[in-house]
Amino acid sequence: MPHPNTAVSGSAADAHATASRRVTAAHDAVAPALARARDSLVGLSHALHADPELAWEEVRAARRLCGLLDDLGYDVTPGIADLPTAFAATTGSGPLHVAICAEYDALPGLGHACGHNMIAAMAVGAATVLRPLADDLGLRVTVLGTPAEEGGGGKIYLLERGAFDGVHAAMMVHPGPVDVAEAEPFAVSHLRVRFHGKGAHAAAYPEQGINAADAFTVSQVAIGLLRQQLPMSTRVHGVQTRGGEAPNAIPELTEGRWYVRAADLAQLDVIEQRVRRCFEAGALATGSELEIEPESPPYAEFVNDPGLVAFYRSHAQALGRRFPAGDPAGRMNRASTDMGNVSRVIPAMHPYIGIDSLPAVNHQQEFAAHCVSSAADAAVLDGAAAMAHVVVDAATSPELRTRLLGEEG
Incomplete structure (x- = not known):
């Protein structure tokens, strides 16, 4: 006669196996989705690069991003928080709410010499992957269009005006000469x-x-x-x-x-x-x-969420990324960002993704040219993939999911 706990144990094992297959299937969906979207994402990066707009003036960039996210099936709201070039695009109805931040402003006289064209494309890439996965993973995903990072403090105004309310984790990936997992902005x-x-x-x-x-x-x-x-x-x-x-x-x-x-x-x-x-x-x-x-409220130092950063590092390495120790080019991770203010309120990550630009570094004309190179195009896909994988981990890792749900912004 079977032990009375046999059926229960079997059910638990089946449930665990089913959950494991669901997680594996979600991770396995990342690469094919980005392969299908490659031309669109690279095209977006190049189009933004060719049409730079300064802080608070990113009308065409915001419109372009809103259109693409609407086509993906996101619920898009332009002009949020009384900021004409900000927006929110949301999908999914799960309890865990993750925000992916898109930047798209350029530098005076230098164009996209900080690679914000790539940041926007990576955000849309991650959104592309996560759209069909969100409900099954118990997620709500919001792409936040965050204008005026270059001195205007767009994210600070969005934070103060409630655009991050209810968000449990926020993230973005920024181009740099080399890969740096843990940002340390001033x-x-x-x-x-x-x-x-x-x-x-x-x-x-x-x-x-x-x-x-x-x-x-x-x-x-x-x-x-x-x-x-x-x-x-x-x-x-x-x-x-x-x-x-x-x-x-x-x-x-x-x-x-x-x-x-x-x-x-x-x-x-x-x-x-x-x-x-x-x-x-x-x-x-x-x-x-x-x-x-x-010119804006002060930008805060950045507080890295260790769980998000650890998952990012792991997935980036699996994609072939390397994190050199002691490389002077890694100093780009000391550049300041209004994402720091967000990180003091909401668990966040802000890694840098390398585009093989040395000796050119951020805020140089030469670096701007590298932001539409083949290495930059590859970084767009890698950054989008790594973020998508991290979001899947946040949704399915019991420890991280529980912690994030307890740290609502």
Whole structure:
């Protein structure tokens, strides 16, 4: 006579086997789905690259992405959070809600020299894979269109205005010279600086002028000297965007944009005050009036979710990716991002995917050219695949799924 627990044990074993097959089938679906979508995804990356739009002006990029996601069957809402070039595209009705962030703004004068064209294509690629899998895996997947990462802080406004509410995990993959699994971005503040002086003829009436350009000179000398006493975990850099109108006219208005970076928000607050005093010194020395205003809320340091990062590393390596140790090019992972603010509220990952660009690095014209290379096209598919695999793991790993569901944003 069979033991009374035999049927129960058999049922449990069958259920486990069924669940295991479901997970395997979901992972196995990733590569074929991306192979079918390859031309569309590479075409998207190249089209965005050829039509760069600056922060808050990404009208065509947002429209293009919304159209593709709508064609995939996502429920698309443009202009979310009162941001005209932001959007949300959602599929699935499961309890675990994962957000994949798409960036698509370009740099002034440099185009897509940070590879945001690839970020958008990778997000759409992951969305392509996950659309038919979401309900079966107990998922809700949202692609969030996040404008103005290059100094505008789009994700911070989306976070503050509720676009990430109910999200349990957020992710994106960013291009770089080499692969880096665990991002370590600085916190950063973006400052717009103006000096108001008084114009005068530089030869005939120099004593009647107040030289706003000299105020910048004094300030930059002070900042240069300050750097000697700054911690290694800080950076201060900027450009003067307006320095005067004519050599024989004393400049009455000068402007610049400056970034202050630090290991975290607490250190950033201290260092920024010291930098502001350098600009105050320029105003005091010349008699100019100083105006400083933030271009966006401060970007926070990034907090990596160890579970998401571990799964990403594993899948990226299975795709043939390698993570070099100690390579100077890996310093790109110290670049700042508004994804840091998201990571302080929601478990997140922000790995870098290499495009074999060395010696070219981010924010160079040469790097922009590499962002539509064959290596970049391969990275689009690998980044999309790795994210899709991580989402499947988040949905099916009991430990990670339980933890994420307990850490709702």
